[in-house]
Amino acid sequence: MAEVEINAVSKAFGKAQAVSGLSLTVGDGEFVALLGPTGAGKTTALRLIAGLERPDCGSIRIDGRDVTGDAPADRDVAFVFQQYSLYPHLTVFENMAFALRAPTRRVPEADIRAKVQEVARLLHIESKLHNKATQLSGGQMQRVAIGRALVRSPSIYLMDEPLSSLDAKLRGELRLELKRIQVDLGATILYVTHDQTEAMTMASRIGVIEAGRLMQIGSPREIYENPVNAHVAARLGQPTINLLPAALFAGVPAGVETIGARTEHLTIGRGGGDVSATVKRVEHLGDQSHLHLDLGGRPVVTLADPEAGLGAGDEVSLRLNKPLFFDAKGWRVAA
Ligand SMILES: Nc1ncnc2c1ncn2[C@@H]1O[C@H](COP(=O)(O)OP(=O)(O)OP(=O)(O)O)[C@@H](O)[C@H]1O
Numbered sequence: 001m002a003e004v005e006i007n008a009v010s011k012a013f014g015k016a017q018a019v020s021g022l023s024l025t026v027g028d029g030e031f032v033a034l035l036g037p038t039g040a041g042k043t044t045a046l047r048l049i050a051g052l053e054r055p056d057c058g059s060i061r062i063d064g065r066d067v068t069g070d071a072p073a074d075r076d077v078a079f080v081f082q083q084y085s086l087y088p089h090l091t092v093f094e095n096m097a098f099a100l101r102a103p104t105r106r107v108p109e110a111d112i113r114a115k116v117q118e119v120a121r122l123l124h125i126e127s128k129l130h131n132k133a134t135q136l137s138g139g140q141m142q143r144v145a146i147g148r149a150l151v152r153s154p155s156i157y158l159m160d161e162p163l164s165s166l167d168a169k170l171r172g173e174l175r176l177e178l179k180r181i182q183v184d185l186g187a188t189i190l191y192v193t194h195d196q197t198e199a200m201t202m203a204s205r206i207g208v209i210e211a212g213r214l215m216q217i218g219s220p221r222e223i224y225e226n227p228v229n230a231h232v233a234a235r236l237g238q239p240t241i242n243l244l245p246a247a248l249f250a251g252v253p254a255g256v257e258t259i260g261a262r263t264e265h266l267t268i269g270r271g272g273g274d275v276s277a278t279v280k281r282v283e284h285l286g287d288q289s290h291l292h293l294d295l296g297g298r299p300v301v302t303l304a305d306p307e308a309g310l311g312a313g314d315e316v317s318l319r320l321n322k323p324l325f326f327d328a329k330g331w332r333v334a335a
């Protein structure tokens, strides 16, 4: 495994600026997640590192070596694609063994068998090794696609939403498995996702990417507790942070236009708060309930206390407790 260093890399497709001045280092053995909405430039960033796209400017180093001009095959990266494509006529075993069979690698057959078996066991697809790729469910295919990368020991694994086509239960299981495998192997992983739970639970650092730009990078906790702007604040947290006009509240510091209030920043009472709001509905999600409020025509969503017995039409008071402050452009203002 190796350190990967991306330095001021940009890439445009015609008028679309997919990636803008991206600088990022993934340390040896580190798990970094790139989190961002659709079209943010996540896949393009991975393709640039893999050498599948040429940057317009900037450089990429792997293990201290400048690989900016190198062909993909000379970069020693393993890519798990968002649109995984298996060789349909080959068995699961042969799909996974494929990269190890490259003539330049000369891996002994016994080693190939052992490695494929080991990875198939980790991914719970051992019983499918002799199936054709076409005889698998989508979730099984996705695991084979991950397995094809894991049989190799590249400088870095680039993973593009590898769990996106799995059902919620399997996604939760594989999230834990993948993290365990990464720790066991000491693997360096750059992992792209728009799923905040995946980023929060697997990554040692999260890079939040928006419209081709890296907005902030830090530990999950730093990103959650100390977002640089309202975009980043809205990326993490469920329910999503409430961004409310400062004018609705008294005693807000100068320069603050927007107040960011997560559940933990809001105390709901039956009176005596900063402002009053009306309950629109209580949404029961099983493990938690969301309380939807109307605050002077603005929607506010927070976790509901099931003991409070609130229902539609109830009047409540709302008190702010150390919320986040943002200026007119959405940048953080110190409290
Ligand atoms: N080959 C291409 N030709 C033209 N435009 C492209 C190409 N690839 C990407 N883009 C554009 O670049 C931007 C970033 O695309 P990218 O695929 O990197 O986003 P993403 O963050 O991976 O999104 P998603 O979450 O939907 O996969 C988009 O506006 C997209 O339309």
Ligand SMILES: [Mg+2]
Residues within 6 Å of the ligand: 042, 043, 044, 082, 160
């Ligand atoms: Mg993508």
